[in-house]
Structure formats: C-alpha cells, structure tokens
Amino acid sequence: MAMLGKRRPPRPASGHSGLAGTPGGKTRHAATGDTSPMVIERLAHDGRGVAHSANGKTVFVDKALPGEQVEVAIHLTRKRFDEAHIKSLLTTSELRVKPPCPHFGHCGGCDLQHLSVDAQRDHKREVVRDLFSRQGITLSEIGSIQGSDQGYRRRARLGVKVDSQGTTRLGFRAAHSHRLVDIERCPVLVDPLQRLLTPLRELLGTLEAPRQVGHIELLATATAQVVLVRQLKEHTGDAERWQAFAQQQGVALGTWLGRETPTLHWHGAAPALEESLTVTGQPPLSLSFAPGDFLQVNAPVNQQMVAQVIQWLAPKPGQKLLDLFAGIGNFSLPIAAAGAEVYAVEGNPAMVARIAINAKRNQLMVSGQQADLNSAASVKELLTVHGGSDALVLDPPRSGAEVICQALAHHPVPRVVYISCDPATLARDAAHLVHAGYRVKQVAVADMFLHTAHMETLMLFEYGD
Template sequence: MAMLGKRRPSRAASGKSGLVRQPAAKSTSASDTSDALVVERLAHDGRGVAHDATGKTVFIDRALPGERVDAAVHVNRKRFDEAHVKALLHRSQQRVEPPCVYFGQCGGCQLQHMAIEAQRTHKQDVLCELFARQGIELGPPHVLHGSSEHYRRRARLGVKIDGQGNVLLGFRAAHSHRLVDIHQCHVLVEPLQALLPPLRALLATLEAPRLVGHIELLATASECVLLVRQLKAHALDAERWQAFAKQQGGALGAWLGRESASLHWYSAEPVLEETLQIEGQPPLTLTFAPGDFLQVNADVNQQMVAQVVKWLAPAPGQHVMDLFAGMGNFSLPIASGGAKVHAVEGSASMVARISSNAARNGLDVSAQQADLSDSAAVETLLTNQQHLDALVLDPPRNGAETVCKALSRYPVPRLAYVSCDPATLARDAAHLVQAGYRIKQVAVADMFLHTAHMESLMLFEYEG
C-alpha cells in the first residue's frame, strides 16, 4: 500500500462518473420511449448506467453491469434520463433472486437483486472512485460485515389510512411519499419482525388511526421498544396501546403533540442499554434515551469500534479527543484502553449522556458541548486541547470540513475518521492530505446491507 493516501497528478474528467448531479429542471411526464441498452457500470446509488444511441446517459433502476435490457424512460432530463427495466435480454451472473417479496416496491433496499459479494465490491469501488476524483489513490479497502439478513434493530414505519379506510403500515416507496403496505421485512431483527402482525391487527382496531403518523421500532439486547408518533392523545386508543404493551411484553410509548411532542409511556419506562465487548477489555454498558442516535446494525457497529480501538491502540498516559462523540460509542472503549479521553458533542443532552456513561463504567472521560461547524469554536477547542496523541471524528452526513481545515494548523499524530457519507469523507480527506496527513488504513463497513449506503473508516497519520 505504498501509494495509499498519496496525491497524484490531476487528470481530465473521464465523463464516466457514477455520481448523479441533479439539474434544476423539473421532471417531465413519463415517456413511452423504449430501447435496448447495455449496462456499463453501477452509479453510486446502485442504478445501472448506460448510454442511448445519441450518447445520452441513462440511469436504469435495478439493472446490473453487463446486462442488456429493454428499458423504458420514465423521466427525461436535460443531461440524462431515468429509466426502468421492461425486459431483461441478457442476465448478469451477479443477479440473484431478491429475498424480499416487496423488493422493487419498498424503497428501503435497492440492491437485493445483486449478490452479496458484488454489493460489497461495489461499495469498495464507490469509495475508491470518490477519492480518485480528489486525486488520491486508495488500495482495496478492507470490508467489515455481519449477517446478510435480519440485521436492522431500528426502523421507522409509516401509518396511513387509504381511500377505503384500510390501515396501511410500511415503508415509503423510493423517491416518493407513497406508503408501501408490508406484512414482513427481511432486514428487521426477528423480535421486531414478530411484532408486525400483532401491530397491524391493533392499528385496525383503533378509534382514531389517523392520529398516528408513524411508529418507531427499536430492539435492544433485552427488550423491544415501540414509540408511536401521535398528533394528540386519545383516551380509548390509549387503553388499547396499554393492553398491547402488556400482551406483547415490550415497552411502548407515544410522542404526543403536533409541534413540541412530549413522550408518554403506556408501559413501564424501559432502561435502554447498548453493550460493547472489545477484545481485551471488560464489557462496557452505555445507556441512551429514545431519540438518541444508535447505529442500526449492532454487529457491524461493534466491529467498527473494535477497528478504531485497534488502529489507535490507546494506552495509559495518552490523550485522545473524540469529536461528534454521541453517547460515547468510541470515547468509552478508547478510555477503557487506558487513554484519557475528551469528548465533544453539539447536544447538551448527549454531553450529559457521555458523562453519565463514563461515570457508570468508571472511565476517565471529560465531555463538553461545542458547535463543530463553527470555525472559531473549533479553533478554541484545538488550542485548549494541545498535545493530543490521537483524534476521532465521527460526524453526520455533512462531514467535518471545518475541523479538517483547522487540523492543518493543529496537527495530531493519528486521526481515525468514521464516515456515513463517502463523498464528504473524500472531500475532508483531501484537506488532510494537503495538510501533510497520509492515509494508512481504509475499511468499508457494510452497515446497511442490500442498500447503497455504507460506513467508511480511515486512519490518518501526520507526516508534515
């Protein structure tokens, strides 16, 4: 990996980008145009990419590289068209039978028609291509992955009443507000999957089902939690929810109100806990509350934390700062390795959560609130936290550009960056490489199996 993270000379654009840059023009009405096209590759969102007889780019839903398809254009745009497959004329060896009966209707999983290993290769390729656009060569990323089914421990189901008065429960269709009514879900963990039939039956008995907007499902190691988003309280339906909670044995609450919703429990209030078991460390228990961020895939999250701890190798006497620290997902395991950790979060409630979790586990973690998108705040933070041995970044989708720009003036020896958006990661990495950091390790975490989404991890070292 001698070339890993090294700048290369800029090159002319190939014209083969997988990213779709949406023009301002609005979609036109569906077209009857139909033509046979050869799929050249996948776009970053998982759609097949082809070119029509005029050379115009066509993005084709659920088409795979190497396939020849009879495609119908359903959206015409100035620079590209969007299409779907009318007939599959030549089939890719990567194509498999989707495991979910709602594939193609539900917008939750875009890649179930693609073999698992091919999905992971695609995600590796996406990361490498985005970095290539920044002039940075990557070696093949390592892949972290878990089970290929029943991995999702957190989900939000929409609730709607159709024109005939039937209650619909499910996920939205892709690029649409239309609700797809489901009776099962291939990716939900089994305890949540088992709740769908009785939940549907209960919704059909409610006096005022139109007051229900959506239902959040959450499974911890010890129990299942349902949170109902309800526009206002309804006494008779509250009794039904209470009976449901008692019958199912789980925790059930409701966010009540149109604007500033308050949480009311129909059951005993649960103690929500996440357990992290890192090799060579005692188990760590992190408490959290409804609304706190929690990764959807417990197994892959555990692997990501273990990978970051291994890369940073925290030891007594070291000082580490964790930015965008959440409830302490990385802070606590790093502190458990012996390092002194300073955690920073934008939310006051999460700062309190980090502090209580650290105290509960007897760990040396300090925490503070700061706006990490504000350059002055970041400058102050890095000035006050000099002599750091390592830094962890785990930002939201918009990345950590402000922090990465500041790190050129306040370099740290090692930096672990965990990203849920490979495009913003590539952008931020370009700032770091320009400032003298080099990429030493790369991993892709298949957190969201059967979708085009992924987590990426990188270890940077400062070489000046």
C-alpha cells in the first residue's frame, strides 16, 4: 500500500512517449504545439527531410521530402538539432508516391516507400557522392544496379510478442523502438514467405505457450522454404503443432532451442540450403550454406553484383586473386569459375570450411584460410605472402576494412574491388586507398534494399597512374 506523502518511484523510461529519457543525452518530448511552417531543403543520409526552424535550428522531419512545406511536431530535442514528424503537409512534392505497404509509417522495416523508386536511387547516389566529397574525393558518374521494388527479400526475422490481453502479435519492430508492429502482409518479401504470414499468425494463436517463442526466421531459396523458430523452452504439445504446420505448408522446420546457447534441431530431414549463381559461359554454380551464414537478402541483385565484379576484373586463367571476407564463396567461386586462381580468407573458420566444400562440389580450385582481418599483423602477413596477386576483392561487414586499406599503402595490389553495405565506412576506407596512390575507376549503387535508406555500393580501384 502506498504511503501518503511519499513520492511514488518513477516508472522506467519506455522510449515510446511522454518524457522518457533516451541514450546519448537525448530528451524525448510529447508533440509540441509549434506549428510554424517549415520548408524541407533536402534529404539527410537516412532519408529524413532537413529543415530549419525560425531560430535557425536544424530539424530532421520523418517522411518529409525536399520542397514540401510542412507543419511539424517535435518529438525529440537535442542541443544542436530537433527531430520531428509531420503534423500537416501543406504542399506535396512531385516525388511523393503512395506507399505500397499498409504498415508503412508504423513498421520500422521500410522508411522510403513514400519516395518514388527513381528518386530513391538518385538519393542514394547523392549520399555516396556527398560522403566521398567530405573525404576530398570527387566522384563523377555513379552507376546503378537495379532490381524489383517488391517481392525481393528472401529472408526475414519476425518478432513474436504476447500482449497484456493475451493476444499474440507477429511482425517487425517500429522504428527506433522495441514495440512490435503486427504485420498482415509485407510487399518486399518474396511471395513464398509472404504467403506464410497468415498461417503463422493463426498457428501462434493456437499455441499453449506462445511466450516461449522468441522470434521466427523465414528463408526462401530456389529449392526450399524454411521456418526457424527460436524456442526458449521446449513444449511438447506446441512442437507437435509446429510439425503439423510444416507438413501442411510444405516448409522445412527447424528449432533453435534454449536460452543461453541455443542449438538447432531439424524436424525431419535438414533441407539442402543452396545459393545458385551463374557465370556467363559456365554451368550454374551451387553454393551450400547453413542457417546463420551470411547471405544477401536480394538474390537477383546479388547475381547482378557478382556479374558486375567479374566484368570489372575480367579474370583470366593464370591471374591470382585474393578474396577477403569471402563468406560462403559468393565472389570467390564465380571468379574461380571465370578462370582466376583464388585465395579466400575469412575470420570465421566455419566459413573457411564452407568455401572448401563449395569449391569441391563445383570442381573448382579455391584455396583459403582463417585469419583475423581486423589485425594489422595478420593483414600484413597476408598481403606479404600474396603480394603477387593481380586483384583483391573486399566484402566486409558494416564496420568496413580500414586495417586492410591502410595496409595496402605498403603492400599494394593492382586492382581492388570493394563491396560495401555502409557508404560511410566505404568513404573512410576509400580515402586511405586514394592517399596510398589508388584511383577510383568505377562506382555503382545496387538496389539491394529498396524502400529503405540502406544501400549496397560497389567500387573498383586501380593502383598507380
């Protein structure tokens, strides 16, 4: 019982509304009453509109487009800028389109569906150009590798949550929030995964222990549709329901069981998970992978990226190529099939084994090893041993390949192809290469993540004059 005259302990900050504190010194406020019109000047790198208030303070406005006049409500303030959302759209940009998804604006998965596809591509090229300009590098032409704007995503992770009323929700997180948005359909998912959403929701409503389901991963390949359930604690009755669902829907079912160190159990035979890649003039390649291995979400665009890299490098028999962050062999094997001698390096020993298996099954000679590619000593040794390589392929994670690009100043390789999912770290690393004597020869932005502010960028560098 609460005591009179004693202050009630404050509730933990939720981050969703009210005066919740947020990381980084931010202060979150309820919507303000300030409705002074603002004109959106440009798009920020993350796709938000940029405006300035009457007192000159920068304001980032969700889902606002250049040229639009808007009245906004501030929902987050910081010392140097505010964050806001549109309260009233006074004028509309010709670039604005009707979002294809009914959940747009609530789901945090896509943030650019209100912008036309061509404008999205233009925006991403300008982001790359601006980031390089900040590093003192001027880019001229930036190419575009284009894909479909719907039905392109072949893997997804869906959250599962039981609310206070006992209703089980299935969907994606809201932007900058832990709140789960219930999803009925997702236009960017490939059709086989799209069709699973309703049956999955219906199944979750029948489970005896839905709170023991952490999340659900969906994966579609050319030969299989896979449902992976993160099961926190085993429940025999629910396991039988999942197996019946898998049989009815014709999907492969796996369960990650346990809280701390979950182990994967297949219900029935484990599916043959394979990635198919085609190299002009060669039989199709088949690359096996396992759940948890890195796999690009957009298969057609990935195929185009592989083809672009091969076109840039034009590998020939006898040429030597070093592939760092090689993954399952996404670039190593097609380049080897085109004739080059490939040496593949990965930080994860399981991936080194996977590349060896994939090389053998495709009758290709690809050598490799495990190495810490963030270690200056390891990278120096690699570049010293393989100093005679004709080309180098880099496909690092978002953190980039700074150690490698710094080392190339002392151990240059004639040509470098860099595939990046973060243009900021790409620009940083490119500055190291240019300072070391490399020249930018080709740049292309790929439609790997249409309708989102994320992008995939490919670059070709050549050393010397």
